[in-house]
Amino acid sequence: MPVLVGAVTGLGIYALVRALMPSRRSPIQQVARIDAMRARGAAYESSRAAKDTSRLGSLRAQVGARVAELYLQQGWEQRSLRADLAVLDRSWEKFLATKALLAVGGLFFGPFLFAIVWQLGFGDSPIIPVWLALLCAALFFFLPDLEVRRDAADKRRDLRRVIGAYLDLVSMSLAGGRGLPEALMAAAEVSDGWATHRIRNALADARITGISQWQALGQLGEDLGVEELKDLSASLALVADDGAKVRESLASRAETMRHRELSEIEGSAGEKSQSMLVAQLLLCAGFLVFLIYPAAMRVFQV
Numbered sequence: 001m002p003v004l005v006g007a008v009t010g011l012g013i014y015a016l017v018r019a020l021m022p023s024r025r026s027p028i029q030q031v032a033r034i035d036a037m038r039a040r041g042a043a044y045e046s047s048r049a050a051k052d053t054s055r056l057g058s059l060r061a062q063v064g065a066r067v068a069e070l071y072l073q074q075g076w077e078q079r080s081l082r083a084d085l086a087v088l089d090r091s092w093e094k095f096l097a098t099k100a101l102l103a104v105g106g107l108f109f110g111p112f113l114f115a116i117v118w119q120l121g122f123g124d125s126p127i128i129p130v131w132l133a134l135l136c137a138a139l140f141f142f143l144p145d146l147e148v149r150r151d152a153a154d155k156r157r158d159l160r161r162v163i164g165a166y167l168d169l170v171s172m173s174l175a176g177g178r179g180l181p182e183a184l185m186a187a188a189e190v191s192d193g194w195a196t197h198r199i200r201n202a203l204a205d206a207r208i209t210g211i212s213q214w215q216a217l218g219q220l221g222e223d224l225g226v227e228e229l230k231d232l233s234a235s236l237a238l239v240a241d242d243g244a245k246v247r248e249s250l251a252s253r254a255e256t257m258r259h260r261e262l263s264e265i266e267g268s269a270g271e272k273s274q275s276m277l278v279a280q281l282l283l284c285a286g287f288l289v290f291l292i293y294p295a296a297m298r299v300f301q302v
Contacts (some may be wrong), residue, residue, distance in 0.1 A: 064097030071096070082143065083225035084152035087159070089194075095148070099141050106140035109131045156226055161261060162195035163228055167254035174247045180236070184213050199225070212237075228257065 071078070085095055092249025110132030166187055173183035188200040198220060204214035214236035236248050 064093030106136035110136040
């Protein structure tokens with residue numbers, strides 16, 4: 001058993017070192033890396049945050065760069081996760097560094113947890129700390145994914161709400177006699193917020209890159225994982241030359257998005273009402289047990 005424990009521990013350390021140390025890439029890994037870099041696009045670029053010059057920040061940056069390089073070598077694109085990070089405006093490398101450091105922390109937390117349990121008199125097998133370490137490492141490694149997906153879902157919900165209002169503004173600008181490119185930019189400059197800021201930057205980049213503004217909106221929807229922006233881009237590409245059809249399309253799409261948002265709000269309110277009803281029923285059941293228990297005990301004693 002000690003030999004088995006030492007072998008598993010050594011294998012884990014070797015795998016960790018091999019993952020963090022650079023190695024010579026095979027032709028297959030090189031092709032996968034090029035494909036991943038080509039497919040990740042603008043949303044997968046690291047955010048230009050201020051550099052942390054502390055020792056912990058330097059270690060985090062190095063670990064993140066190594067793990068990101070490993071992902072590129074293996075061709076692991078993680079498009080949905082990258083899109084969530086793009087919505088939250090977080091760095092891909094820092095996110096990977098957080099996952100790796102939490103996994104390392106889980107390796108030490110598992111044996112520490114076993115030591116507490118062993119002191120209480122439960123468990124005496126030497127293989128239990130190894131399995132606890134691996135389990136805690138895997139659990140800690142995937143915890144940031146859950147947090148990012150939850151926060152990104154909230155951000156996308158806000159973005160969809162802003163898109164509906166944005167489409168109304170574009171429709172009003174078109175009714176005032178502006179062209180579609182001018183209406184798109186004018187509507188983005190009216191309001192302020194992180195969502196309109198993203199839309200405004202995408203439209204400004206379209207002028208620099210030479211693509212149409214609806215293509216820029218479609219690319220933004222692809223980067224952020226927002227289907228409404230991609231559908232809007234396709235619709236604008238079809239009716240971009242007819243102002244009346246553009247206004248009708250935008251107005252109907254904004255109305256559809258508002259109805260969808262109202263349906264989601266009503267569904268969420270219904271779920272909360274049901275949860276409150278269940279809590280009240282449990283409270284009433286506990287109160288009834290509290291009332292019936294003395295009488296039941298007297299009956300059984302007799």
